[in-house]
Amino acid sequence: MSPDLAAMLRLDPDALPPVEGRSAFYDDVMRGLTLRQKTLPAKYFYDTEGSRLFDRICELPEYYPTRTEIGILRDHADDIAAFAGEKAALIEFGSGSSTKVRLLLGAMRHPAYVPIDISGEHMIEAVERLRLDYPDVPMHPVETDFTQDAALPTIISGRRRIGFFPGSTIGNFTPDQAEAFLRRAAGTLGAGAGFVVGVDLKKDPAVLHAAYNDRQGVTAAFNLNLLARINRELHGEIDLAHFRHLAFYNAAAGRVEMHIESLKRQRVRIAGDMFAFRNGETIHTENSCKYAVDEFQALAKRAGWHPEVCFTDADKLFSVHLLAR
Incomplete structure (x- = not known):
């Protein structure tokens, strides 16, 4: 090596923690x-x-996906905010550093934010930074595997729920798994929900x-x-x-x-x-x-979502889909 x-890996072979019982990992x-x-x-x-x-x-x-998706979200933040409506709860699946959500929180009116991530320490650090910049936005982090059923905090009851799944993470699933995830997310988000999903497009290998x-x-x-x-x-x-x-x-x-x-x-x-x-x-x-636009929309329909609109960049590298139930 x-x-x-x-x-990069910060290897420290002398600092190995004990194995304490069985874990999912x-x-x-x-x-x-x-x-x-x-x-x-x-x-x-x-x-x-x-x-x-x-x-x-x-x-x-x-790595074009991040900057391209950020450009799409920046260009269409007001459209997405209108799609979400006032006082919506933005539920981010696999929130990570919560970087892209800033573009939406800045455009939405009186939102709440619920990040869901398996890496709790990383998520909490990101939420603390967000709170400094958006002190009026209620934030309720949930540490769990977002691919499983997640219990959302009751404090967001009464708000329209808008799922947010950027970064083309949907592509990490096989098409069958992606369909199952979208169907499970529909159950988590509930009736009348919306979903904002980033999807990488097919392109030059x-x-x-x-x-x-x-x-x-x-x-x-x-x-x-x-x-x-x-x-x-x-x-x-x-x-x-x-x-x-x-x-x-x-x-x-x-x-x-x-x-x-x-x-x-x-x-x-x-x-x-x-x-x-x-x-x-x-x-x-x-x-x-990687998906063509019509391929992903067909997959979303099979999972019970209605494709409302799709935004892409000028070079057709990436897409952001707005889905509704």
Whole structure:
């Protein structure tokens, strides 16, 4: 592993916490590494360190989704505020740094804000920064896995609920999973709700390749942080120098795939269990599905949502969809 990559991951092998019982992370790692195609759920990218690295990815020159979506939200913030209505509760699924929501909170009239994120510490820090800039907006963070049923705070009762799911995170699901998520979100948000969803569009594969294989290696560090997290939290004994980041566009499936590839035949120990890797064998860590506008709208309809309007940038790189129930 290069010194730069090690620095990005802030590795400290002498500071491993004890394994305290079973956790969902433990169960998913143990299960995922026994499959024929080894896999780890992408939601585990976003511990504190992974969230920090993803914030860096969003600032990379190759990574067009963030700046393009921000441009769309800025241009159409008033349209989205009108769609939401006065005194709406904005529910952000996977809020992260809560950066893009600022564009909507600044345009909406008397909103409330409910961020939902699995990385509680990162979310709370982001909410504290938001409160300084929007002191009149009630904020009620919910620390949970947004892909599961979430109980929203009762204090937002009586407000119209508007889901917010930016960043093309919807693309991390397979189409069937995306449909199931939209259907579950409909139940969480309730009758009369709206949904603002960022969706990455299909485009030149060369643009996609550059976005997921940046020259600085930040995406590589973000991907390999999954292994570093296993070392930190599950007493893993994985030498990250024997693995590498791999990302490519799968045209047949319409998605970018991220993998972690073993650079040799090896065995690694995790929480006392051994896992064997062949030379070139991969752990599939993430999909990023790309959609044409009509493809996503058809998917949303199957999940019980009505497409109201779609905003795109001039270069047709990205889209923001307004959905209603």
